[in-house]
Amino acid sequence: MGIKKGSRMDLTQSSVRAELKDGFLARFGGRPSGLRCALSPGRVNLIGEHTDYNGGFVLPMAIARHTAVLFRPLGRPCLRVHAADIDRQGEPDDEFGIGASIARLSDGRRQWANYVRGVAAVLQRLGLRLKGGELYIHADLPQGAGLSSSASLEVATAHALLALAGKRLPPQQIALACQKAEHTYAGVRCGIMDQSVVARARPGHALLLDCVSLSVQNVPxxxxxxxxxxxxxxxxxxxxxxxxxxxxxxxxxxxxxxxxxxxxxxxxxxxxxxxxxxxxxxxxxxxxxxxxxxxxxxxxxxxxxxxxxxxxxxxxxxxxxxxxxxxxxxxxxxxxxxxxxxxxxxxxxxxxxxxxxxxxxxxxxxxxxxxxxxxxxxxxxxxxxxxxxxxxxxxxxxxxxxxxxxxxxxx
CATH class of the missing domain: 3.30.70.890 (GHMP kinase, C-terminal domain)
Structure with a gap:
């Protein structure tokens, strides 16, 4: 998926989210009551490349391209997930139980699902009691373009699952959980930069992150x-x-x-x-x-x-x-x-x-x-x-x- 002219849907706009809500209801049925949206940006790293996992400094900024995860409660202990802009037509939802061990998928065509499953698994290991829900994913953030579509998906998923469970975590703890999910379920030993800026960014600023102390300086x-x-x-x-x-x-x-x-x-x-x-x-x-x-x-x-x-x-x-x-x-x-x-x-x-x-x-x-x-x-x-x-x-x-x-x- 490339950055194609005209492909942007401004997911911060209520009219766009209304279109996505229609897509959610067409997929999962039912009424829109209880429906919310976790919105997570992509990022560009201005400088400090391959330094994060070496304990160094990075200077990324979040960008106005996003992953949206629309979600609502489901009355049984499982998560039912659909990626509207990734799954092929007719492909079934990814549905898996929670409260027990969550398996990693071996199907390379649905690698995106391992990011979602990984976040759920890591949050459970932190002692959080997750609740069932339906998740509908859409992004105007291109995959593989170096703009951190994976961290954006992870952090949006974490916010959705925490909201379903009625829980909160500090932004950096969310970032660390998502990093662990990418290590264990996606097989990528990423540093902490991407998840940190996606979780902690401030508008109009770049984020100077010390990847050892995890302290930040917001640079206008x-x-x-x-x-x-x-x-x-x-x-x-x-x-x-x-x-x-x-x-x-x-x-x-x-x-x-x-x-x-x-x-x-x-x-x-x-x-x-x-x-x-x-x-x-x-x-x-x-x-x-x-x-x-x-x-x-x-x-x-x-x-x-x-x-x-x-x-x-x-x-x-x-x-x-x-x-x-x-x-x-x-x-x-x-x-x-x-x-x-x-x-x-x-x-x-x-x-x-x-x-x-x-x-x-x-x-x-x-x-x-x-x-x-x-x-x-x-x-x-x-x-x-x-x-x-x-x-x-x-x-x-x-x-x-x-x-x-x-x-x-x-x-």
């Missing part, structure tokens, strides 16, 4: 005449059981050799003492993590003072490190970043200050700092060049608005 985004945007390569990654987990294992091995818990605590002294024991690839991974943490701190400071030139330079340097040292980019990502960097003709002159890949890598999207008034021209230029040189259609483009974190609302 006040860039006069500039906005962040994403451009989707249309290339889709599969993180579970892939190079993502391999990178994490390499970092953990390096930290073990250094005698530190995570690479957050590594220093030049550790490299001098134990660097000879690292493989060449592990050395590159360590270099990326150490320099990316520094770039993240510098980026937050530049963002706070509105220094566009510094922000653009840091975006470019982050991409180079992800491409060369962490080796999680791909030719399509590199092409878009380089095309944006070189954009200098006609109406796109000076339209982009900097760009880099965002998300886990191996596909997905590029985040760029652009002038909103030239966004359409920039998108057209990228679309033309991408097709000409890569033979691919741009997955789409979004001009971003810093959004609020997840919440439950009336339908």
């Amino acid at each position: 985004i006040r860039l006069k005449g500039w906005s962040f945007a994403v451009f989707d390569t249309g290339v889709r990654h599969k993180l579970a059981g892939s190079e993502y987990n391999k990178r994490r294992a390499e970092c953990e091995h390096a930290a073990k050799l250094f005698g530190v818990k995570t690479l957050r605590d590594a220093s030049v002294a550790h490299l001098l003492k134990a660097g000879g024991k690292l493989t060449a690839s592990e050395h590159r991974r360590v270099r990326h993590v150490m320099t990316e943490d520094l770039r993240t701190a510098q980026f937050a400071a530049a963002l706070a003072r509105g220094d566009v030139e510094a922000l653009g330079d840091l975006l470019h340097r982050s991409h180079a490190s992800l491409r060369d040292d962490y080796q999680v980019s791909c030719p399509e990502l590199d092409f878009l970043v380089e095309t944006l960097r070189k954009a200098s003709d006609g109406p796109i002159r000076g339209a982009c200050a900097g760009a880099r890949m965002t998300g886990g890598g191996f596909g997905g999207s590029v985040v760029a700092l652009v002038k909103p008034g030239r966004f359409a021209a920039l998108r057209a230029h990228l679309t033309q060049q991408y097709l000409k040189h890569k033979g691919r259609t741009l997955g789409g483009a979004l001009l971003l608005e810093p959004s609020a974190g997840a919440a439950v609302t009336a339908c």
Whole structure:
């Protein structure tokens, strides 16, 4: 599913939720009484890539694309779930019992269901007594584009299940539960960044997160005449059981050799003492993590003072490190970043200050700092060049608005 023109449904609007309510009732029947909506944003990581599970710093922001989970009580101890924008026509709902062990599905075509099942299972393990319910899922957030559709689904599901049970948890505890669900049921050993920003974001701000203490600093985004945007390569990654987990294992091995818990605590002294024991690839991974943490701190400071030139330079340097040292980019990502960097003709002159890949890598999207008034021209230029040189259609483009974190609302 790409970011296709015209595909957005503004799930924050009551008229859109009314359409989804009609879809819920068409699927599950009955009356609309007791029907509520858990709304959870996606996110773009501005900088601080592959540093979260290394105990470092990240600077994501929530975006105004969402996952909506409409829900109401069900008079028996089970959850009945339908994903309106994912399930194929005629596919049955995913229905499973609660109060006992919840099985993980092996059907790869319904991987989304493992995120829901995982969240339910982890909440039960925390001692929460879940109650039965019907869940209807719809998102205008594309999957696999590096915008954290998985964390958005997890956090929206958690809010729905907690509301059904009449319980509350602090936002960071919800984030930790959802991270555990992704580890155990989706098989992706993700860090804590995605779930944290989805659960804790503040509108108009980026979230500077310390991934050890889990403390946050809300950094205001006040860039006069500039906005962040994403451009989707249309290339889709599969993180579970892939190079993502391999990178994490390499970092953990390096930290073990250094005698530190995570690479957050590594220093030049550790490299001098134990660097000879690292493989060449592990050395590159360590270099990326150490320099990316520094770039993240510098980026937050530049963002706070509105220094566009510094922000653009840091975006470019982050991409180079992800491409060369962490080796999680791909030719399509590199092409878009380089095309944006070189954009200098006609109406796109000076339209982009900097760009880099965002998300886990191996596909997905590029985040760029652009002038909103030239966004359409920039998108057209990228679309033309991408097709000409890569033979691919741009997955789409979004001009971003810093959004609020997840919440439950009336339908």
